[in-house]
Amino acid sequence: MASTCLRVSQGLIPSFRGIVRRKYLSANSVGAVRNVSTSADEKAAPPPPELSENERKLSSEIESLSKDVETFKEKISDLDDKYKRSLADTENMRKRLTKQIEDAKLFGIQGFCKDLLTVSDILQKATECVPAEELKTNSPLKNLYEGLTMTEAELQKVFKRHGLVPVSPLGEKFNPNHHEALFEQPVEGKEPGTVIAVTKIGYKLHERIVRPAMVGVAK
Numbered sequence: 212m213a214s215t216c217l218r219v220s221q222g223l224i225p226s227f228r229g230i231v232r233r234k235y236l237s238a239n240s241v242g243a244v245r246n247v248s249t250s251a252d253e254k255a256a257p258p259p260p261e262l263s264e265n266e267r268k269l270s271s272e273i274e275s276l277s278k279d280v281e282t283f284k285e286k287i288s289d290l291d292d293k294y295k296r297s298l299a300d301t302e303n304m305r306k307r308l309t310k311q312i313e314d315a316k317l318f319g320i321q322g323f324c325k326d327l328l329t330v331s332d333i334l335q336k337a338t339e340c341v342p343a344e345e346l347k348t349n350s351p352l353k354n355l356y357e358g359l360t361m362t363e364a365e366l367q368k369v370f371k372r373h374g375l376v377p378v379s380p381l382g383e384k385f386n387p388n389h390h391e392a393l394f395e396q397p398v399e400g401k402e403p404g405t406v407i408a409v410t411k412i413g414y415k416l417h418e419r420i421v422r423p424a425m426v427g428v429a430k
Contacts, residue, residue, distance in 0.1 A: 317374065317417045324375050324421055327366070328414055334363040370414070378413035378424045380406045389413065391423040401429040 338359050346353045370376070380390055385404045390413070398407050406426045413424030 318419060320373060321416055321419075321421060324370070324373070324414070324416055327370070328422060331363065331366055331370075332411070334359055334366065338363060374417040375414055375421065378415055378420070379409055380413075380424055380426060381409050382406060385426065385428045389415075389420055389423060390426045392428045393425050394427045395430040396427065398429040403430050405429045 338356060341352065341356045346356055367377075378389060380386070383406050385392060385406055390406065393410060396407070398405075401407055405428065407429050408427035409424055410427070411425035414421045
């Protein structure tokens with residue numbers, strides 16, 4: 212039995228080797244055919260067609276137009292920037308002019324106010340110089356005094372109506388922007404820099420100092 216199996220197996224091995232050999236050759240033949248076909252196809256690919264004269268001109272014009280478009284885009288961007296800057300400058304100028312017009316309305320009478328302050332100072336000095344005892348016995352002097360007092364009071368009303376207000380900083384801290392120091396002296400109980408005397412009242416027109424107050428300051 213064993214000898215019979217051995218003979219059968221020896222007869223099958225050559226047949227199996229032949230089958231494997233044929234399959235291997237067949238696979239290699241197919242690959243070779245495919246490679247030859249691919250190489251033939253590549254060699255047989257036609258070259259790209261040449262452009263005609265009109266097509267070349269059209270291509271050149273398209274390229275030129277593309278460059279022109281980029282140039283115009285840059286110019287438009289530059290002009291847009293200049294336009295926006297011009298608008299901003301115009302708006303700033305409009306605001307400045309509006310502010311100047313408003314200031315002119317508010318402070319256009321500044322010079323006139325300064326001249327009237329001199330008149331107000333004279334009236335104040337005149338009323339301060341009248342002795343109180345003389346007013347009791349001298350009727351004409353009393354009438355003159357009352358007239359001067361009424362004139363001074365009416366003048367102060369006019370000042371207030373137009374935004375001109377007095378500045379009397381007694382007891383306040385000295386402010387070089389609002390006050391003018393005439394003298395300094397040590398005063399017990401007063402901090403250095405405190406206004407201890409006002410020799411002439413100052414005035415401001417709509418928060419702008421027209422005349423600084425003449426003051427004495429503690430040191």
